[in-house]
Amino acid sequence: MEVDRIDSASLTQKLFFEEYQKAGLPVVISGLLHETDWNLEYLCQALGDVEFPIRRYGWQRYEQDKRDWTSMGSSVESTVMSFTQYAKLLESGEAEEQDLYLGKCSIEHTPLIQKSGLDNVGMQLGLKKPVTTHNLWVGLAGHTTCLHYDTFDGTLMQLHGSKRLVLFPPSQLYNLYPFPLSAHLRHGLKVRSAYSQLYPDKPDIAAFPNFVKALQHRYEVILNQGDVLYIPASWWHEVTAIGHGMVCSVNRFWGIQPTSRALRSWSKWRAHFGSLVAFPHIIQNALTAGSSGKASGALSNLLQRL
Template sequence: MTVPRLDFSSLMPRTFIEHYHRKGIPIIITGLLSPQSNWDLDYLCSQLKTQEFLLRRYGKNRYQEDKRQWRNIGSGVDTTSTPFVEYAEMLRNHEAHQHDIYLAKCSIKSTPLNETEVVSIMREKLPQLGLEKPISDFNLWVGPGGHVECLHYDQMDGTLLQLYGTKKIVLFPPSQTSNLYPFPLYVHFYNGLKLRSWFSQLYPEHPDFQSFPKFRKALQYKQEVLLNPGEILYIPAGWWHEVTALGDDMVCSINRFWRVYPTSRAIFSWTRLRAYLGSLCAIPYVALSLVIALASPQRKQRLKEILQMI
């Protein structure tokens, strides 16, 4: 099974809406941006300078561990606030590679990047296809080659725009949720949003079939794509995806989330309902975390970390 690639100039809004958006089917859109529109490290430094971002510190041994032993995941991992130029130096000297330090899901709304030609084109052209109601800002993702964002799904439709380097994305449809062994809902009672029920407990590239035998069925529906600079991947809500930054260089993307259309695709989605139930289970833990953060000497930093998780 392959994800279709269509050039923006030949992709009619009606085609996108009826064949992909309405049905919730992934597609790669090409030709919207020039491959030369890449955001390399020097360019990012010139734009972001000393502006601070939360960096996720995954640690070099994380992916040798059994995920069932994890106590945090995604935006729930430990973070530190760091000026971008300092993070750039970590990428250059490979400290970021050695310790898997990643800048993820950081809004560019209050940065010069928000006024760039690339973002202006995205803001103008994507609504022409029918993606009319964004529910997030554009988020920046910058990290070392080799980094993996583990298999998970999102509750909203998403667009991922590749700007520097190449990413490999492994996809599974929502129908395979039970065969992908998501974390159980009750993890939220003990971990809040640090651990999430919309992440898989298995490694799709190195599966343990003895522990996760039903994954063999899911492999029949596996799709894999390479996303190159200037290309956009539309990821419908509920689609499982694992994203790997390829090569040894820095890799950069931006993404945005959108309202799910039609409403029936949102209402009758077990994956979305499951995620919302997990979030409800997390409320007591998150509320307590907020109280502790407000009483902390590092209140601003702690609140920033909690808000990014939410």
Template sequence: MQNLDRARHESIERVSVHYLTPDLFFNEFQRHNKPVILTEAFNDSVPVDVDKLMSLVGNMEVPVRAYGPERFTTPKAEWKSYCDIRKMTVSEYCGLLRDGTAKRDSLYMAMIDMGKTSFRSVVGPGIDLIAEKTGLRRQLPNDVNVWVGPGGHVEPLHYDGQDGTLSQFRGTKRVSLFPPSIQEGLYPFEMSHGGLTPNFSQVYIDQPDFEKFPRLRAALAERQRVDLAEGETLYMPVGWWHEIEALGNDYICSVNRFWKVDPIWRYNQAPQAAYLYAMSHLFRFKHRIKRVFGK
């Protein structure tokens, strides 16, 4: 198979999206729950800077995650919630990026749905090309979500209940990946924990406490790291643990999308993700019923 625009010493392959077919992608990557980096889907769309973002969706009011300057030096078990939320327009947030406030206070414009905005016209062709070449099917009602934040920000170690892709539109992100099979060594939170859900890890992988988390040492030996550059897309199969750091001192812009776990038997490779997926659907169903019947 033709691929790899970079050396093969990296543990995660880089494959041009133009060399793929749905059958090839399924047999080489999807069926084996194997991450891969897809290239050349967004050559005409990068970079996306704040001026372009503001011109497209500047007046859109969005929820911004406010972690605070001390959050990531505090043990995760002490977190009372994942983050606080502030409402502001995209333009207001971009102003905080430019003047350094977003970095100082750890403010992140995260997972903002862009499916019905003009921003979608910029990233959409590449997303649609990936869907065509891989056979991945969109997980409704999700379309595309934008992530914008300061360099140095880290999204803590967690896994998702669906297949996912992360596409880089400005700057570079370093992604640390761990297979679902080593979950116990990453110490997921118990269901009863009030702050973080069981798809989040209690550990800081770059500041490991082996006395408190002794199985972490073996888990770290399974860590795979990749620097995701502008125009590249990382396919993260269901259940793969990932921690994502925005590199550099400037800001980053990324887009993610969730995809159906096809075929459903692939959940056998990540049973904890099947439980998470079922619980999230039950939660949405209960809220839908509450809206309809007012109970």
């Protein structure tokens, strides 16, 4: 199935709320950022020596059974470097060899956000309750952010290159085999109960037989430069950078409106319960870091995972 696509010229705040936000349905808004192109040269000029944690995924992880993973998303091992250094790795081919990725990095206090105009996206859609700053995502074509869901509504703004997204509605929670809550007891927030244990494009049907039911509710969308995708809370999505070269996006999370949609979302509550289960692990790591004089770094890592 295809996600609805609407031109920004014909979109009103009332239409967006009634047809998509209130109903909790995804939609692509075309033309909202049609004059914005954050290519690598532009990013280097704007960010230069600003430092970011660069995740080192490594291609071998995608050959593993996800049930054997001990880290995912923002908990993947990372190395802090300047954006200029990262850009050199993108250009040299090293970033591709190691599947290096800049993900979920705030640009709130950088020159980039000061002249971006990205705040206009929320204003035009009538989104009034941001719960995060704008987060930058930069990597090469071929990188995949594996199937997961978020506990807040999100806007994904495509600023250079294209991405392919596979989505499933919240109703398919258990047909997508999320990691069990008990995984947090062993791994804390390094493993997330909001991530799927399967690969949607190459599923092991013997291990995950109910995934066949989820396929009846599968959506796919190609997000091109200038497009904005509204992803309601608890919608599953897998994101793959496609085409050639560097691909850049920015996302932001928003409070769920109307509130009733948040209150009746079991997926949202389930993810919060997972964080509670991880709490003893978090405290233990914080105490260990404090005694070793690494409390600041530990706090930074924790905030990234949240």
